[in-house]
Amino acid sequence: MREFRYHRAADMAGALALLETDPDARPLGGGTNLVDLMKTGVERPALLVDLRDLPLDRIETTTDGGLRIGATVTNSDLAAHPHVRRHFPALAQAVLAGASGQLRNMATVGGNLLQRTRCGYFTGAVAPCNKRAPGSGCAALTGEHRNHAVLGASPHCVAVHPSDMAVALAAFDAIVTYETVDGPGELPLAEFYRPVGNAPQLETALPQGALITGVRLPPAPIAAASRYRKVRERASYAFAIGSLAAALDVQEGVVREVRLAFGAVASRPWRARLAERALTGQPADAAAFAAAADAELAAARPLPHNGYKLPLMRNLVADVLTELAEEATR
Structure with missing residues (x-):
């Protein structure tokens, strides 16, 4: 591990000044996540x-029924918050599915959004990896890629984003807020x-030197009827091989509104907007649900060993x- 300096920021201005002046x-x-990557020499x-020590550890409800989540809120506190559990249950479920209790007690919302892929070629720091060493190639294309992307990949990288929390946030149109030395800004998660x-x-659209200050969730009544389901290779703590954040509003047997976001299939949380459009106004039955999934997955380009993700999703x-x-009918 490279020797490094450590500074505990007392205020936002001081933290931003340090990040602005030192590119390293x-x-x-x-x-x-960061410390693990430092140990292997990737970071x-x-x-x-x-x-x-920054005042970013609060969860606050907004007057319109939305939610503001500070960047240093721990995953454990987020999953346990009564408003999250009642009005955004898929988010609480995603956080609980994402890691062991010990990790949730330490991990923060901002860090979760910025975590790097768990692709072994990236974390191993030996084989070619364009994400770690641009221009070196992507070893996963012809190597081990069973858990890699089937949607939105490129010949330069087929790694998947590891976050469970970000998948649920994507389903509910979350907005990431940040601060720079020039002032505040925000990015919809769909553009983050x-x-x-x-x-x-280049994984995010954050400006150089920016600090995530939190996440804002707009009001979403449909989110109260939501669920997060994670498929993994073992029941204990493991990264997903496929996951889904879903919310559904059914009136008289017809889909009035639906939210769908896929995890572990792309380099970022995959909002399934084609499937949402295909389902809206259709009968709320298994055949329509499967057809909508097929519409979304039609653009998939699986590799030789990860085609199983299509029937899985x-x-x-x-x-x-x-x-x-x-x-909804009970």
């Missing part, structure tokens, strides 16, 4: 700026993660939406 500085929240910051394209090392959509539809 990195913000530090819980450190559950080599010269300075860590600890943000945990960049398409992988030919520059996979199709079945996941049909099963979860069927459960939600049945609950």
